[in-house]
Amino acid sequence: MLTDHLAQISAVAIMSISAQLMPITQTHVISSHEFSLEKRYEVKSVSDVFKDNILLNLAYLRGIISTKDIKWDEVEKPFHYEFKLEPNKTFAFHDDLLDEYKDKVVKTTKAHFNSQEGFKTDGYLFGDGVCHLASLLYWVAKDAGLDAKAPTNHDFMAIPEIDKQYGVSIYSNPQSKGSNSQQNLYITNNKGKPVTFKFDYGQDKLKVSITETQ
Numbered sequence: 001m002l003t004d005h006l007a008q009i010s011a012v013a014i015m016s017i018s019a020q021l022m023p024i025t026q027t028h029v030i031s032s033h034e035f036s037l038e039k040r041y042e043v044k045s046v047s048d049v050f051k052d053n054i055l056l057n058l059a060y061l062r063g064i065i066s067t068k069d070i071k072w073d074e075v076e077k078p079f080h081y082e083f084k085l086e087p088n089k090t091f092a093f094h095d096d097l098l099d100e101y102k103d104k105v106v107k108t109t110k111a112h113f114n115s116q117e118g119f120k121t122d123g124y125l126f127g128d129g130v131c132h133l134a135s136l137l138y139w140v141a142k143d144a145g146l147d148a149k150a151p152t153n154h155d156f157m158a159i160p161e162i163d164k165q166y167g168v169s170i171y172s173n174p175q176s177k178g179s180n181s182q183q184n185l186y187i188t189n190n191k192g193k194p195v196t197f198k199f200d201y202g203q204d205k206l207k208v209s210i211t212e213t214q
Helices: 001-022 046-062 128-141
Strands: 027-036 080-086 090-092 104-109 147-149 185-188 195-202 207-212
Touching: 027 128, 046 080, 046 128, 080 090, 080 104, 080 207, 128 147, 128 185, 128 207
Parallel strands: 090 104
Antiparallel strands: 027 207, 080 195, 090 185, 147 185, 195 207
């Protein structure tokens, strides 16, 4: 009995010492911005389309839906989602890529913003609103000091709550592969450590943050 008791004490002591010796992993936010999904356009009916398309785009990014199974009640629920980007790897908004990124891209939103994927139109084009999401991502990435490239600016129309310098024009047509690589967003982790993109949606606010491991 005494031997067993001493063995238990030794095991606890070893675990305690090991815990003290193990490095503590800490993360800190290096950039964070948000906007309202209720203020995407001055006309409410149009703003609602923008909101739905942004949330649908995020649902594809999160991998919770497919083109054959879109449940809007799931798309519209509050959520937290995150993904990690390793050093020298790139996130692209869609999969029509510039040649310089074709061997670097490890993550896209997995969407093409068309009616076949369930995206809505306000009468102008399907997928209106996804440029706002790309612009928020671009703003956060630039503030974080990441290598962010948006070849085509959204200067033809203002994006509420985002300065025009961060406006990103997005377009993708799978039938004309290679022709839309200029209307994309590319974010490369140029740091020596992984970074994590975090998305939080609730109370009609969408916040995007980037954290870095210390």
